[in-house]
Amino acid sequence: MKAIASFPTHSANRYLAQLCDHFGRKIKAEHGDAKGSIEFSFGRCQLTASDSDLEILAQADDQTRLDQVIGILTSHLERFAFRENPFLDWQKIETNQPT
Incomplete structure (x- = not known):
C-alpha cells in the first residue's frame, strides 16, 4: 500500500x-541530492525535495502499517517545521498506478 503527501515549503x-x-540514529535512513529514504521495520518512505515543496511517499504491506508510517512522518515533520504549520493531505495511491 502507498500514500503520498506534499508539503509546500522553500526549506524542503x-x-x-x-x-x-533524526531517524538515521536508530534505523536505516539516507539522503543526498534532494532525495532521501527511511526504512522502518513496518514500512518505508521516500522523500523528494524541490525548490517549492517536500514530497513524501509512504509504503507498507497493509493499512495498519501504512497508517503507522504516515503518523510518524506527520508528527515529526509537524515538530521540525512548526513555524510553517505543515498540513499533510495524504492521498492513497492504488497499487497498479506507477509512482
Missing part, C-alpha cells in the same frame, strides 16, 4: 535532511 532540503538524520 533542510527538512528532508533533518528527518533522515
Whole structure:
C-alpha cells in the first residue's frame, strides 16, 4: 500500500535532511541530492525535495502499517517545521498506478 503527501515549503532540503538524520540514529535512513529514504521495520518512505515543496511517499504491506508510517512522518515533520504549520493531505495511491 502507498500514500503520498506534499508539503509546500522553500526549506524542503533542510527538512528532508533533518528527518533522515533524526531517524538515521536508530534505523536505516539516507539522503543526498534532494532525495532521501527511511526504512522502518513496518514500512518505508521516500522523500523528494524541490525548490517549492517536500514530497513524501509512504509504503507498507497493509493499512495498519501504512497508517503507522504516515503518523510518524506527520508528527515529526509537524515538530521540525512548526513555524510553517505543515498540513499533510495524504492521498492513497492504488497499487497498479506507477509512482
